[in-house]
Amino acid sequence: MARARIDDLEGEAAVRAAIAGEADRPTTATAVRYLLQCLADRSAGNSVEVRVPPHGAVQCVPGPRHTRGTPPNVVEMTPEVWLDLATGAREWADARAGGDVRASGVRADLGPYLPVWRRR
Numbered sequence: 001m002a003r004a005r006i007d008d009l010e011g012e013a014a015v016r017a018a019i020a021g022e023a024d025r026p027t028t029a030t031a032v033r034y035l036l037q038c039l040a041d042r043s044a045g046n047s048v049e050v051r052v053p054p055h056g057a058v059q060c061v062p063g064p065r066h067t068r069g070t071p072p073n074v075v076e077m078t079p080e081v082w083l084d085l086a087t088g089a090r091e092w093a094d095a096r097a098g099g100d101v102r103a104s105g106v107r108a109d110l111g112p113y114l115p116v117w118r119r120r
Contacts, residue, residue: 006034015117018083029055032079035086038116047107048073052082063107073105088115 006014011034017023018031032055039050040058047063049071061073077085081100084090092111095101103109 006030006037010034011037012117015083015087016119019087019089019119028079028083032056032082035082035117039086039110039113042116043110043113048075048105048110050074050110051076052079055079061107061110061113071105073107075101075103075108075110077101085110085114086116088118 011030014023014027014030014034018028023031032052036050036052036056036058040060043060043062045062046059046065048061049057049059051057051074053076059071063073077095077100081090081095085092085095085101092101092109092114096103
């Protein structure tokens with residue numbers, strides 16, 4: 001069963017509130033999920049699993065499809081770090097160097113796909 005897509009207007013409103021520090025937990029969750037949706041749309045594939053607990057996860061990046069067990073390419077971070085990376089407030093290399101992103105596997109580099117959202 002496919003996940004329901006977050007409407008662009010709802011998602012963008014949630015992202016704006018989250019980056020302004022004005023979001024409650026449900027709004028932050030919507031912002032995180034919307035930005036994950038944007039990443040999956042931009043880098044369609046199934047070779048990397050991006051996890052932002054407790055709000056969501058997606059599979060993305062072209063390459064070999066993962067179907068069972070722990071994926072060989074996993075990226076995990078907090079919602080705050082994801083919001084910064086996805087909106088361009090922080091660079092992928094800086095987050096990796098600072099230890100704020102846990103990434104394993106040869107394809108677990110999201111640098112070429114970020115940011116996925118820019119303020120309009």
